Amino acid sequence: MKLLHIDSSALGANSVTRELSAAVAGRWRESFPDIQVEYRDLDAAPLPHLTGGSLARADADEAAEAGRVLEQFLAADVIVIGAPMYNFSIPSTLKAWIDRVAIAGKTFKYTETGPLGLAGGKKVIIASGRGGIHSGAPTDFQEPYLRQVFGFLGIDDVEFVRAEGVAYSPQHRADAMAEAHRSIPRPMALDKAA
């Protein structure tokens, strides 16, 4: 079984999503000691924005890296993503990663009856952090967006571990983090897991 662990927060050691994504990945390691974990830090090593040059594969190094990003995504059984809310959505570094894994003919395709996701059978757990409180509100373009993207790729098993209102006060942050840690789902063997 393979786990891909991704972080995208720009707040380093002060990041709530980094703390939560590490806790989620750690729980999987404890439950499945043989699990193969790969880690990608999109803040420390951001991917380039998708441009016309990217689509034309003008830069061989960029195209090769994009291929590795896609392969790494396709190979993963479990994907843990630290995804803060930035400006009501996600960090642009995480969007740049999504632009490299949402590839027509590889992870989705269009048919006569509409789009079809090709990357099903994976589990995605998103460690979500936001300064304000947005659950169920029209201001949330982060979690519904991520659910939509992965659903479009055929991945319906998407869970959120959420700390929100962390900017309200230190006490709010401590309470939200304690609740988020308590809500971490228990790792379960996947049907396709070896």
Ligand SMILES: Cc1cc2nc3c(=O)[nH]c(=O)nc-3n(C[C@H](O)[C@H](O)[C@H](O)COP(=O)(O)O)c2cc1C
């Ligand atoms: C650039 C930036 C933009 C942010 N935009 C929002 C926002 O639109 N709404 C919100 O509730 N919090 C916003 N925040 C607060 C973060 O969501 C909050 O700090 C959260 O903890 C981020 O997760 P992290 O600690 O893992 O980086 C923003 C923070 C940063 C640094």
